[in-house]
Amino acid sequence: EAGVAQSPRYKIIEKRQSVAFWCNPISGHATLYWYQQILGQGPKLLIQFQNNGVVDDSQLPKDRFSAERLKGVDSTLKIQPAKLEDSAVYLCASRPLTGNNSPLHFGNGTRLTVT
């Protein structure tokens, strides 16, 4: 089984620039998550999709962050404009649409540095 794929692995941008991250979840996984992990902290949920619909984006800074999951498969997360405090690792995770005991499968993340 192929894992969750994310790209790019690293990105360095200047503040006020825009950036986009891409995620391809495990085939057949209906639920997709984007997490933000600041250095030394645990992952913080940004947005959750079920198929191609958003079920929770309460923690997403919507003035600068946006995400979509067209066709219920791949997803992109965009930041525009970026701020210094957006420097973090952005993790994508997926899980099948089954019961409450199925774990999340994570990609290796995109490390964003905003200078």
Next chain:
Amino acid sequence: SQQGEEDPQALSIQEGENATMNCSYKTSINNLQWYRQNSGRGLVHLILIRSNEREKHSGRLRVTLDTSKKSSSLLITASRAADTASYFCATPRSMDSSYKLIFGSGTRLLVRP
């Protein structure tokens, strides 16, 4: 907001020793999960314990759950240098149709050869 908090924040032990990490959480749960994160990588699921279980084993891992104290512990026996990683507890929050996994702040484990 963080649901779980791990203790200690950092732990350094000698290879062969046991490592114990603790997690406290705030709300009622139906399961608690532990994940490992190697440097520069994503999180990997280790073990899940249901709310009606008190202890669970998987290889060198032993997890306990005390729902009355809202706490869990992860024990790694006979540690190896390869166990060096950050360990996170996570608890699910189900509201309506969403299923969110909320992570703690993690314990950074260093196993010295």
